[in-house]
Amino acid sequence: MRILVTGGTGFIGSETVVELIKNGYEAVIVDNLSNSKEAVVDRIETITGVKPVFYQADCCDYAAFEEVFKKEKIDAVIHFAGLKAVGESVHKPVEYYSNNLISTCNLLKLMKKYGVHNIVFSSSATVYGVPKHVPLYETDPVESATNPYGETKVMIERILEDACKADKELNAALLRYFNPIGAHPSGLLGEDPNGIPNNLMPYITQVAIGKLDHLRVYGDTYPTPDGTGIRDYIHVVDLAKGHVATIKKLLSNPGLVVYNLGTGKGTSVLEMVKAFEEATGVHIPYTIEGIRAGDVAENYANCDKAYKELGWKAELTVLDACRDAYNFQKKNPNGI
Numbered sequence: 001m002r003i004l005v006t007g008g009t010g011f012i013g014s015e016t017v018v019e020l021i022k023n024g025y026e027a028v029i030v031d032n033l034s035n036s037k038e039a040v041v042d043r044i045e046t047i048t049g050v051k052p053v054f055y056q057a058d059c060c061d062y063a064a065f066e067e068v069f070k071k072e073k074i075d076a077v078i079h080f081a082g083l084k085a086v087g088e089s090v091h092k093p094v095e096y097y098s099n100n101l102i103s104t105c106n107l108l109k110l111m112k113k114y115g116v117h118n119i120v121f122s123s124s125a126t127v128y129g130v131p132k133h134v135p136l137y138e139t140d141p142v143e144s145a146t147n148p149y150g151e152t153k154v155m156i157e158r159i160l161e162d163a164c165k166a167d168k169e170l171n172a173a174l175l176r177y178f179n180p181i182g183a184h185p186s187g188l189l190g191e192d193p194n195g196i197p198n199n200l201m202p203y204i205t206q207v208a209i210g211k212l213d214h215l216r217v218y219g220d221t222y223p224t225p226d227g228t229g230i231r232d233y234i235h236v237v238d239l240a241k242g243h244v245a246t247i248k249k250l251l252s253n254p255g256l257v258v259y260n261l262g263t264g265k266g267t268s269v270l271e272m273v274k275a276f277e278e279a280t281g282v283h284i285p286y287t288i289e290g291i292r293a294g295d296v297a298e299n300y301a302n303c304d305k306a307y308k309e310l311g312w313k314a315e316l317t318v319l320d321a322c323r324d325a326y327n328f329q330k331k332n333p334n335g336i
Contacts, residue, residue, distance in 0.1 A: 221291070
């Protein structure tokens, strides 16, 4: 099977390409490299012995995107491509809505035109909005997210739901991730953001190697045991394996399916700092800043459904993720 991976040179996308190749799939990557680097393609080859097909193209550019479908026989799609920073989305909402929605609509039009019936969508726990309880279940309501990034995920989920109702041949999986961290154990692939990181783990690792002076912790007055935000941090390797399991599920023609991909356990920001120090022996200085717009206090998953229907569960720990993320940062102090 040949799998199109949009955003396939990014943090989660590249690791998923590795897992696809390890499981005997062919991978075709489309990425505009706005937040990643082409060198990732060579690193995937170093890890797997197989160089995936790569197109530098923007999914919002319909004509350029269509060239990929014309040239490649695609059997299924994993759709990662999109802008993804919560804080940035609050300040740049129009860019987020236009990029994430247009790219997805272009993809669905091309899938329909070229007879591709299976799509795995990279969704997010942000679709649950402000949690009324934790853990969160797939049956919990999706009404309104707390930021424009999350709203694009809500809208795309609804688009895919409607598309499946209109086209009985279409199979779509909505994978609601929680907080991916870690890196490939080789140190060749990992989270490589442009500028100051928006996500916690690369911020910590850049402090650990002295690239940044200290960690900024956004808020210590949440109604949580230590006052800092609690999230469900999942190792990116486990997350990538979840995508492979989902591709197999779509081949049974299930229509629309929804799965939480997380560990089922919450970890606070300060607990993550302590875990990193335990895993690496490196002290992480930090300061407390104000609460960021769009953030919620506590968010973690119930993942029983993914285990029951996909045979998947997270196996790696927060300590594993800290060690792997630090290993990647040490080997790539200035990024890939």
